[in-house]
Amino acid sequence: MVQAARPKPRPFGTPRGRRAEHLPPDQRRRSNPGRPRYAGGVDSERPVLALDVDGVVSLFGFQDSADGAPGRFHLINGMAHCIPEGIGERLRRLADHYEIIWATGWEDRANERLPAILDLPGELPFLTFDGNARFGTAHWKIEAIDRFAGERPLAWVDDCLDDTCHDWAEARSAPTLLVRTEPDRGLLDNHVESLLRWVRAGYTA
Numbered sequence: 598m599v600q601a602a603r604p605k606p607r608p609f610g611t612p613r614g615r616r617a618e619h620l621p622p623d624q625r626r627r628s629n630p631g632r633p634r635y636a637g638g639v640d641s642e643r644p645v646l647a648l649d650v651d652g653v654v655s656l657f658g659f660q661d662s663a664d665g666a667p668g669r670f671h672l673i674n675g676m677a678h679c680i681p682e683g684i685g686e687r688l689r690r691l692a693d694h695y696e697i698i699w700a701t702g703w704e705d706r707a708n709e710r711l712p713a714i715l716d717l718p719g720e721l722p723f724l725t726f727d728g729n730a731r732f733g734t735a736h737w738k739i740e741a742i743d744r745f746a747g748e749r750p751l752a753w754v755d756d757c758l759d760d761t762c763h764d765w766a767e768a769r770s771a772p773t774l775l776v777r778t779e780p781d782r783g784l785l786d787n788h789v790e791s792l793l794r795w796v797r798a799g800y801t802a
């Protein structure tokens with residue numbers, strides 16, 4: 598399901614370099630470990646794409662049928678994660694238009710294996726949640742996403758968007774697009790098309 602929050606008629610431009618002001622001190626330190634960063638990771642001119650992992654990149658809840666799982670399994674920190682081949686290509690298409698950030702309870706651990714599995718150019722910026730992460734919900738991500746995005750246009754892809762998330766999106770002054778995935782199917786081509794169409798159309802659904 599794709600649902601857009603209607604933007605209010607107000608300028609949303611963000612000065613270059615403002616992004617760092619939205620990061621708490623501990624995140625600034627942890628998100629800049631001196632290793633190669635994802636290309637465009639400091640580009641505040643592009644809209645933000647806040648990306649969940651479980652139910653978007655790593656699938657669950659699918660039928661264990663004779664046809665097999667919807668993707669290959671990868672062992673990450675001792676757990677098997679089903680990540681379809683097409684997810685990486687879809688993210689690379691989106692990276693041409695968005696600054697993609699991890700918005701997942703995985704926090705910095707999302708950068709340990711996923712960029713290599715998804716064949717991304719490098720690590721992505723990530724959000725931290727002060728121990729508030731709860732599997733099966735998403736509203737605890739709002740504060741960190743809001744702080745990072747500031748007044749920039751934002752798309753948020755997650756399998757657990759609830760009324761609190763939609764109310765927050767409606768209230769944002771900057772254009773906001775919420776894209777909900779099905780946890781057993783994850784990020785699909787139609788989601789990518791919706792996300793690209795939204796940017797090309799000047800942030801209108």
Ligand SMILES: [Mg+2]
Pocket residue numbers: 649650651652653755756757
């Ligand atoms: Mg999820």
